[in-house]
Amino acid sequence: MTVDSLIATPCELTDVAASKSAIVLMTRIRLARNLAGRPFPGWANSPQRAEVLELCREAVAATSPMKRSLVVSVGELSSLERQILVERHLVSRELMGSTQGSGVVISKDQAFSVMVNEEDHLRIQVLRAGLQLKKAWNAIDELDSALEESLDFAFSTSLGYLTACPTNLGTGMRASAMMHLPALVIAGQMDKVVRAVNQLGMVVRGLFGEGSDASGSIFQISNQTTLGESEEDIIKRLGSVLQSIIEHELNARGKLLDADPGKLFDKIGRAYGILRNSHLLSSSEAMNLLSLIRLGVDIGVLPDAQRPVIDRLFIEAQPGHLQHAQKGEFDPGQRDLIRAVRLRSEFANFASPDFTFPRDGRN
């Protein structure tokens, strides 16, 4: 069978669904909320911040998704713990930088987190695996309404929820998807995609938001505007932009497999070799290699069962998690050694890539 005929052969519906959701790693929605009549965190003094922290923490911890949740002040967290929470996308870097009168409540299943006294009094967040905008919105809408029972939010009928920064005004909602787009990166089409997405009123960022790089070919796509459009409409619009990016990524994969399969297979094969045998791996190199292995799974040269392992390693190969697993703090050079040991042992059990029957993930 040739690559061509293979691509043309329809596959099971389940397969389509699985590989489509594979491009979107994670869906996230966050809502910015503030308490009426109180200065925003950036302008409040310490007693005012402490008061808001107390008030919000109590209200948040009392909601049903936050039963037996983690409730902490930033000041109580070690620097390693802070890093781990950032790496899991449960808190922002900004929050972890403000040790005075800031805190976070994280649900047991890590699906919900509420940051207190970040840029706004409350930053309510929900995380879902795969592409689940609708479900994520329903979940966060419910939590937000529960909080409204006990907290008076700053709200204007004309401007909506009032936020510290006018760019979040209105719905206060930022909905985003974490997308794995290796073929668009390899094909050099990401610039074009970023431009097009921008024109549609959406923003593309790296893995850790503003200013972060896109190692591992992972990008965050989110809505830019928050005022003048309902939450449902924003989500619908974002959803269709995401669908079209998925389409472009699948096209790019098809083209890579069509035009120069040897080049793509070489990248995946080498990534496998390095992950299995290297002794020094920087965080960003590891991310890029894991990204290629993930692409290998998507195009069927590695078994599907390995995708969850790779997704876990995306998180666990990061500096905070790596050091936490080793129960200590290490300098970057030592970390690269530890990372390589970890990945070698994981990949020792991985099946070797089999390049006989690749597919582009579409069918």
Next chain:
Amino acid sequence: MSNPLKCDFCAKGATVHLTQIVNNKVHKVDLCEDCARAKGVTDPGGFSLADLLLKASLSPAPSTGSIRCEQCGFTQSDFKKHGRFGCPACYDAFKGVLDPMLDGMHKGTLHIGKVPRTALARRSLHERLTRLESELTDAIKSERYEEAARFRDEINQVRQATDRKPAS
């Protein structure tokens, strides 16, 4: 902008000039090379000016003078420095400066979407209660006892409806 050759963020000379047209309005930002790189500006089409505009659009507003929020003491120059407001009431205080800015920043200038109904209903009940209580006090003071009795009944009704304990 008095000196178009200066960077909007630092004092250095601007070599990067961005123009973006949003809702038929021209927005311009001048940047030095370092700031342009720091802000991730590589391609005007592939980069949104919203955040930059937020600060830049406030500079050409000399006629408004220095506005100050009565509630929290936040001033216009504070906003220029932080790019964030001081408190919810700032949105009223800075309305004149904010409105033209919102035009290019968002899809619209009017909120469409979720409304915190519970909180708003609670607030309006609270306001009603406060008003009734002051009317009750007035009525007693001026010995309008019949009216006072009516206000008292109304207050009790509202309290029962909200399950509120009598205010101290």
